[in-house]
Amino acid sequence: MVEYALNLDYIFASLADSTRRDILRRVSSQELSVGEIASPYDLTFAAISKHLKVLEKAKLIIKRRRGKEQMVRLSPQALANVDKYLEAYRRLWEERLDSLENYLKETEE
Amino acid sequence: MVEYALNLDYIFASLADSTRRDILRRVSSQELSVGEIASPYDLTFAAISKHLKVLEKAKLIIKRRRGKEQMVRLSPQALANVDKYLEAYRRLWEERLDSLENYLKETEE
DNA sequence: TGCATATTCAACCATATAGTTGAATGATAC
DNA sequence: GTATCATTCAACTATATGGTTGAATATGCA
Numbered sequence: 001m002v003e004y005a006l007n008l009d010y011i012f013a014s015l016a017d018s019t020r021r022d023i024l025r026r027v028s029s030q031e032l033s034v035g036e037i038a039s040p041y042d043l044t045f046a047a048i049s050k051h052l053k054v055l056e057k058a059k060l061i062i063k064r065r066r067g068k069e070q071m072v073r074l075s076p077q078a079l080a081n082v083d084k085y086l087e088a089y090r091r092l093w094e095e096r097l098d099s100l101e102n103y104l105k106e107t108e109e
Numbered sequence: 110m111v112e113y114a115l116n117l118d119y120i121f122a123s124l125a126d127s128t129r130r131d132i133l134r135r136v137s138s139q140e141l142s143v144g145e146i147a148s149p150y151d152l153t154f155a156a157i158s159k160h161l162k163v164l165e166k167a168k169l170i171i172k173r174r175r176g177k178e179q180m181v182r183l184s185p186q187a188l189a190n191v192d193k194y195l196e197a198y199r200r201l202w203e204e205r206l207d208s209l210e211n212y213l214k215e216t217e218e
Numbered sequence: 219t220g221c222a223t224a225t226t227c228a229a230c231c232a233t234a235t236a237g238t239t240g241a242a243t244g245a246t247a248c
Numbered sequence: 249g250t251a252t253c254a255t256t257c258a259a260c261t262a263t264a265t266g267g268t269t270g271a272a273t274a275t276g277c278a
Contacts (some may be wrong), residue, residue, distance in 0.1 A: 009115055009125055017122035049226055068224050070273040076202035093185035156237055158256055177245045177254050
């Protein structure tokens with residue numbers, strides 16, 4: 001319960017930064033080393049290392065050592081928790097979309 | 110584009126606080142005044158007012174004046190954007206759930 | 219062992235955030 | 249207009265966050 005709430009704190013805080021969202025996107029399709037992750041950004045390795053720490057604390061990524069590199073990949077479970085969180089609200093925005101659709105349909109006629 | 114990204118920054122940052130998530134939950138079923146929103150929490154009005162500012166900037170809530178009160182309600186659209194953001198990842202955690210299901214099914218046999 | 223490569227840690231700085239208190243504003247009621 | 253109720257603003261404090269630099273650690277290789 002509390003665990004779950006804390007987890008959402010970490011997950012949402014992680015996702016609130018566009019560099020971290022970009023990292024997530026990139027590791028979602030393939031495992032990358034920390035160096036590979038860092039290279040496109042105009043930031044120090046240490047900064048990227050910190051971003052990865054944040055993502056790791058939120059359990060959004062998993063790191064494993066491969067030789068001298070640390071390999072990083074997405075752990076989709078945390079995002080599934082976000083989806084679960086949204087569940088309670090889905091009906092609300094779908095209703096709104098429905099009424100917009102109806103409105104458009106009626107306007108067509 | 111940039112607008113959308115900034116929006117996600119604000120939305121996720123808003124959701125990273127359990128008081129704000131609780132406020133969202135409470136205004137999702139009914140419109141509440143700022144005072145009604147504040148009453149269950151052990152925080153000053155000013156603190157709640159700030160939380161509402163954060164939620165408003167993220168377009169998660171809408172305020173309107175009713176007499177001397179400000180009434181607050183959920184604006185579900187911003188959450189629909191989160192759902193849209195998750196879209197790209199849904200396949201990934203569903204695959205994982207599927208393989209867990211298969212594993213359990215096979216273990217049963 | 220010693221060197222190079224990959225990554226992290228420690229210390230520090232600047233800015234943002236979450237809270238407080240007390241004054242200020244807006245709207246209604248008298 | 250004045251008092252009152254509801255809310256916000258301003259100023260301040262403490263802590264968190266995102267970045268830097270330079271030293272430290274971990275692994276692989278000669």
